[in-house]
Amino acid sequence: MSTLMISLIISFVIIIFILIIFVAAISKGYSYKHTVDRLEDNPHINKEIKPENKE
DSSP: HHHHHHHHHHHHHHHHHHHHHHHHHHHHHHSSSSOOOOOOOOTTTTOOHHHHHHO
């Protein structure tokens, strides 16, 4: 085989490998169940809620 053909085959294998990893990462991200914490459990929010003046 010529050097060009070997380079093309190696490039094609690398592209297929990256594509498989990319698809696996995307599918893993979509299968993850995302949750949102309640406001009551957030330590960064002040416990006192100040009413705003609406005059």
